Amino acid sequence: MTTVIRRRESFSDTDAAVSLREPYGPGGPQPAVARRFGDRSGGWLGGSRGRRPGERLTGRGGVLVVFAGCFLGLLVADWANWGELADAVFFMASSLTAYYVRPSGLLPVVVSPPLLFFAACVLEKALISAGLLAAFSGTVVALASSAGWLFAGTGLTILIALLRGLRSEVRALVLALRSLPR
Numbered sequence: 001m002t003t004v005i006r007r008r009e010s011f012s013d014t015d016a017a018v019s020l021r022e023p024y025g026p027g028g029p030q031p032a033v034a035r036r037f038g039d040r041s042g043g044w045l046g047g048s049r050g051r052r053p054g055e056r057l058t059g060r061g062g063v064l065v066v067f068a069g070c071f072l073g074l075l076v077a078d079w080a081n082w083g084e085l086a087d088a089v090f091f092m093a094s095s096l097t098a099y100y101v102r103p104s105g106l107l108p109v110v111v112s113p114p115l116l117f118f119a120a121c122v123l124e125k126a127l128i129s130a131g132l133l134a135a136f137s138g139t140v141v142a143l144a145s146s147a148g149w150l151f152a153g154t155g156l157t158i159l160i161a162l163l164r165g166l167r168s169e170v171r172a173l174v175l176a177l178r179s180l181p182r
Contacts, residue, residue, distance in 0.1 A: 063116065
């Protein structure tokens with residue numbers, strides 16, 4: 001018991017100030033793999049204790065991630081002749097983006113995924129189709145066959161965003177719109 005007391009007495013205020021300034025803790029920076037998968041503070045899903053504030057996606061970054069995921073999912077699904085792959089990629093990209101985006105960027109992430117899937121589908125069909133009519137009909141068929149997944153993915157995205165604080169973002173938008181001069 002006395003050794004513990006002695007160690008506490010030898011710990012000065014300047015040591016405490018220096019240790020609080022270290023952004024990575026006393027061990028220094030950890031490799032990215034250890035931060036994501038090895039730490040037990042937040043788990044591999046990145047609980048709130050294991051994540052630094054700068055590691056969240058912005059709203060624009062989330063929109064970009066959803067578009068890139070949808071576009072690449074559509075390309076791979078068309079190459080593999082497996083249409084459900086693009087639908088599953090949309091479902092995962094939109095819902096995971098709603099989980100990992102900053103609370104201040106939830107509104108664009110909730111509103112944009114169906115539109116981003118449409119834009120990615122138009123771009124993908126325009127790149128791989130022989131003509132304009134084939135691209136148009138391919139887009140219509142792809143959107144019609146993906147409607148259920150689009151509704152489900154959008155619904156899950158809205159649910160996740162509501163649990164993360166979307167109501168306050170909508171409330172702030174409404175108040176900002178009311179304060180505009182007429």
